[in-house]
Amino acid sequence: MYPAPFRYHRPASLEAAIGLLGKFGDEASIMAGGQSLIPMMKLRMGDACEVIDIGRLPDLSFVEIRDGMLCIGALSTHASIAASEAAARIPLVQEAGGGIADRQIRSMGTIGGGLSVADPSGCWPTSLRTLKTSVQVRGPAGARSIAIADFIQDSYVTTLQPGELVTEIRIPLPAANTGSAYVAFKRTAAAYPTVSCGMELVMDGQTCTSASIVLGAAGPMAVLCAAAEQALVGREVTETSLGEAAELIVAASDPPADARGSAAFKRAMLKTLVLEAGRRSLARSRGEQVKGGHRYA
Numbered sequence: 001m002y003p004a005p006f007r008y009h010r011p012a013s014l015e016a017a018i019g020l021l022g023k024f025g026d027e028a029s030i031m032a033g034g035q036s037l038i039p040m041m042k043l044r045m046g047d048a049c050e051v052i053d054i055g056r057l058p059d060l061s062f063v064e065i066r067d068g069m070l071c072i073g074a075l076s077t078h079a080s081i082a083a084s085e086a087a088a089r090i091p092l093v094q095e096a097g098g099g100i101a102d103r104q105i106r107s108m109g110t111i112g113g114g115l116s117v118a119d120p121s122g123c124w125p126t127s128l129r130t131l132k133t134s135v136q137v138r139g140p141a142g143a144r145s146i147a148i149a150d151f152i153q154d155s156y157v158t159t160l161q162p163g164e165l166v167t168e169i170r171i172p173l174p175a176a177n178t179g180s181a182y183v184a185f186k187r188t189a190a191a192y193p194t195v196s197c198g199m200e201l202v203m204d205g206q207t208c209t210s211a212s213i214v215l216g217a218a219g220p221m222a223v224l225c226a227a228a229e230q231a232l233v234g235r236e237v238t239e240t241s242l243g244e245a246a247e248l249i250v251a252a253s254d255p256p257a258d259a260r261g262s263a264a265f266k267r268a269m270l271k272t273l274v275l276e277a278g279r280r281s282l283a284r285s286r287g288e289q290v291k292g293g294h295r296y297a
């Protein structure tokens with residue numbers, strides 16, 4: 001289906017984009033990579049009357065280490081992040097970018113778009129929630145920094161105010177002996193995950209000193225469970241302790257039954273993914289080079 005008629009704007013600067021957002025208000029739709037917006041327009045979901053294409057704005061496409069943080073410009077594509085040496089400092093980030101959809105979508109879609117859509121099965125909302133990520137935004141009132149936990153407020157709902165744009169994502173570099181992983185189960189490449197899991201473990205010898213576990217596509221928002229993390233902290237990370245953590249966090253999840261699978265199937269897959277993410281994170285905390293990748297049906 002063709003989209004309904006719309007007007008197309010391509011501002012030359014961030015300030016001009018913010019000005020257009022203010023001018024058109026509710027009628028404005030931001031387009032970055034267009035990989036979510038264009039399909040929605042073709043399905044005639046929502047009214048995109050004034051499309052503001054920020055995709056070619058300068059200075060918002062970078063992946064670099066700055067001030068002890070991995071800094072990613074909002075217009076960085078999933079593919080550029082997956083290929084970045086800077087992003088390799090946090091394997092979970094590379095795994096998330098490298099597993100999104102297929103090569104075409106990864107080459108166009110952006111991290112700013114993927115986060116702002118706030119799809120509960122999206123790879124960036126789940127993976128970035130696992131880390132101490134902050135989201136930098138700019139709007140008519142200036143710039144502000146929002147913790148990822150506050151940025152996504154519900155399924156498809158963010159705390160972005162009218163006229164605000166995501167400009168950058170910042171993630172503190174991990175301490176030594178830290179390992180992370182993001183694993184999704186997908187029916188096929190060009191599909192959102194059926195379920196996913198992000199994990200970060202900080203180890204002191206054989207003992208886990210900090211654990212972060214997040215499930216994606218397992219409820220209306222990313223699923224976290226303090227009890228599951230506590231099942232690992234202060235203990236050795238083994239198949240037994242990982243299994244206990246998996247039981248606890250999956251019990252806290254509420255995966256919807258849909259075309260991707262029944263709730264029972266998703267719960268079973270989630271347990272498998274927690275174990276897989278845990279094994280990879282543990283190995284990486286020891287400095288082992290572990291190949292990433294998702295599970296496909």
Ligand SMILES: Cc1cc2nc3c(=O)[nH]c(=O)nc-3n(C[C@H](O)[C@H](O)[C@H](O)COP(=O)(O)OP(=O)(O)OC[C@H]3O[C@@H](n4cnc5c(N)ncnc54)[C@H](O)[C@@H]3O)c2cc1C
Nearest residue numbers: 032033034035036037101109110112113114116122123166
């Ligand atoms: C077949 C298919 C499979 C897919 N599979 C996956 C998958 O496995 N995992 C996954 O995570 N995603 C998947 N996606 C989504 C894809 O990753 C998109 O690229 C992403 O969701 C949106 O990024 P975009 O740059 O294309 O955004 P756009 O489509 O350009 O914009 C989408 C919306 O995001 C908002 N937006 C964009 N940029 C900004 C910004 N800088 N600041 C504020 N708001 C902004 C706008 O409101 C806009 O309406 C898939 C998409 C398709 C079509």
